[in-house]
Amino acid sequence: MSQFTNVDLQHRRLAAMPRGVGVMCDFYAERAENARLWDVEGREYIDFSSGIAVLNTGHRHARVVQAVQDQLGRFTHTAFQIVPYESTVALAERINALAPVAGPAKTAFFTTGAEAVENAIKIARSHSGRPAVIAFGGAFHGRTMMGMALTGKVAPYKLGFGPFPGDVFHVPFPSVLQGVSVEDSLAAIHDLFKSDVDPQRVAAIILEPVQGEGGFNVAPAALMRGLRSLCDQHGILLVADEIQTGFGRTGKLFAMEHFDVKPDLITMAKSLAGGLPLSAVCGRADIMDAPGPGGLGGTYAANALAVAAAHAVLDVIEQEGLCTRASTLGARLSAHLEVLRVRFPEIAEVRGLGSMIAIEFRDPQSGKPDPARLQQVQRKALEQGLLLLACGMHGNAIRFLYPLTIDDALFGRALGIIEQALQD
Template identity: 45%
Template sequence: MTETTAKIVTAIPGPKSLELLARRNAAVPRGVSHNTDIFAETAKGALIRDVDGNVFIDFAAGIGVINVGHCADEVVAAIKEQTERYIHTSINVAPYEPYVALAERLNAAAPIDNAKTMFVNSGAEAVENAVKIAKKFTGRTGIVTVDGSFHGRTLLTMSLTTKVKPYKDGFGPFAPDTYKIPCPNVYRNATDLSSDEFALSCAEEFAQMLQISLSPEMVACVIIEPVQGEGGFIPMPVAYLKRMREICSENGIVLIIDEIQSGMARTGTLFAIEQAGIAPDLLTTSKSLAAGLPLSAVIGRADIMDAAQAGGIGGTFAGNPVACAAALAVLDNIEKYDLNAKARKLGEYLTGRLNEMKAKYPVVGDVRGLGAMIGMEFVRDRKTKEPNKEIIGKITANALRHGVIFINAGILSNVIRFLPPLVMTEEQAEYSMDVLDAAIAESL
């Protein structure tokens, strides 16, 4: 791709995208939805060119999958090299080195002493396997998740997810023995407590539940996203995470940190939980792990990981060698280009610009995040904080017409999430923020 920034040459969507859209609507069920109607032709770095020749700056990064940039040279080379050797033998039949090498790299990098790692294909599958391992290790069955969380679309992970529409509507009954605890969303703290006190009170509510409505012997694991993703890009306060760690340790509960969206340098460290200074028992990661190839990992304390019996975890395609080769190149790229530092720098720039917009437009209720994982929450009134979800569609459509892809998030569907590829240039970031500013003004 020769362009270095956005370029719009047709109406959006253009005629070729519209043709494909008609074919797509006839051939693909509506349940498989998409945020934009532009069809991709090529992608490189932070840019996507559509089939009509329009070039977009991509703030979705394949929903957090393209932290190292679209088609990073080193990743493409690793994929090509691996496909020429072998594509699949099955880890359960003839194991291969890329799986082992990737496990070794993640064991060394994760904030868990004496770790072991297993691979599956998707985020939901990683959460499913982490729960199975936690159940086997503890001999307990209950699963606790935080209000507002999203953990996937399979029966179990949908049951662990909060938002009914669209994720659960009509898909019940759900898996039993799942429990929700309060979310320390400091923006929506309706008490007189300070942010830290409020966060701690949420953890204490869980401690109380363990005395009253749940007993520790019922609970295998607690799953926490260190920055809630689909829930609205809500960072969990450090005080909360530390207290939850203590409560889990005191009660023999496995603490699973879900870094499927927040991991792989997104927040300025390989895993967001590093910034809280606590060690999870198990950690799930996926999305940017293999830069677009389906791969997910459960990394965890060896004694817990070894609880599952041989053949009890895994799957036919789990830890595919091409995906593992891509992930090894991703880890190299994170180091080679210091993408953690880039995430922090890009995050600072974007947060600064978004806060300028907050000062200008009362519809912006909150700007928050960690590193380059940032959310902007829209409200009708700053006092009542009544969610304004209608404006999100207008803003994202206006921005798309000017060549920038922004997508939404949020339990109340009123958040724009910013997940730029970490290789985004200053020119691209600046242009996109100008477009967003104008798109908000145009949508009021």
């Protein structure tokens, strides 16, 4: 065990770090392995957060650790834009071959998901010569200035940080519980074209195939087809933000593989490098080549250690069948939650895709969002050693983000804790 206590570290954090860095847990990690982590006082937790969907291959997967150690013995950083290296070229080639983009593709690497989103908009604007972007309510696209502008949720992400970049417009995302249909969403875009922005000024429409912070709302296939048709009609680029949905989480390597249309650009990050910071934008080659040399990049973009980890992650996903595993675990979880929904009517909906599953809490009588019930269940689960994350526009949904490498016994134990937390 560590020489520190959780209480001591909590006091130190509050004194040394600003309150704007929100921290959910009051305990501090000491070590982790696959789907479990231990705090500095030795208590074990089952990790159903995966560092916010970063650890699809689990904590410290042996293949990822070995790849990073091997690269560490060669070099850690040259700045790819100064002295390049083969591993990054090879990773771009792999992603180009795997990403569901129409025609020849190219990939640029960055460090964070927000950077990927920022650069996707830069690329779209450079290619189209247009300024405007359409996003969706409930979306989360990052905490940088353009990321906040695109994000469709005010608190806590936008409070006090404006003004934001202009020419960003939002429309409702389809939701059965919110009473928003696909037709409503598409009609809202047509209304924008009549009242707020000429479609010939719109560079891109960006959306998450499954909303993350917004509550794990799955984009209906009809929405994707409608957006693709609109984009083709008006020369607008369709951008899929796969930062949370990518790398096996939904049962496919990319969530867009569930749909019969293809985006022009895809952003990715989180589970790409198994815990190391790496992000990317992949898209049609002609679009990706729009910015001139020096227009894209970053000091740590395509960091050698992260690139080595990403190669290992792709190997693990393929060789361990993690896309199939995601579908299997997700079906098991969904079936369990549907049984619980009969017993606990405050569970208004079980939804998701693959292993990107959420439950939403609403008052059974009024139908209003019930974040208090979520917080109660989350707290009870944590007391029993299960780490769960909230999401949703009203903070009333629990999202389940276990590593896809979790073993069956531990997964079953977690399902029992979920049931017990609801009963308590």
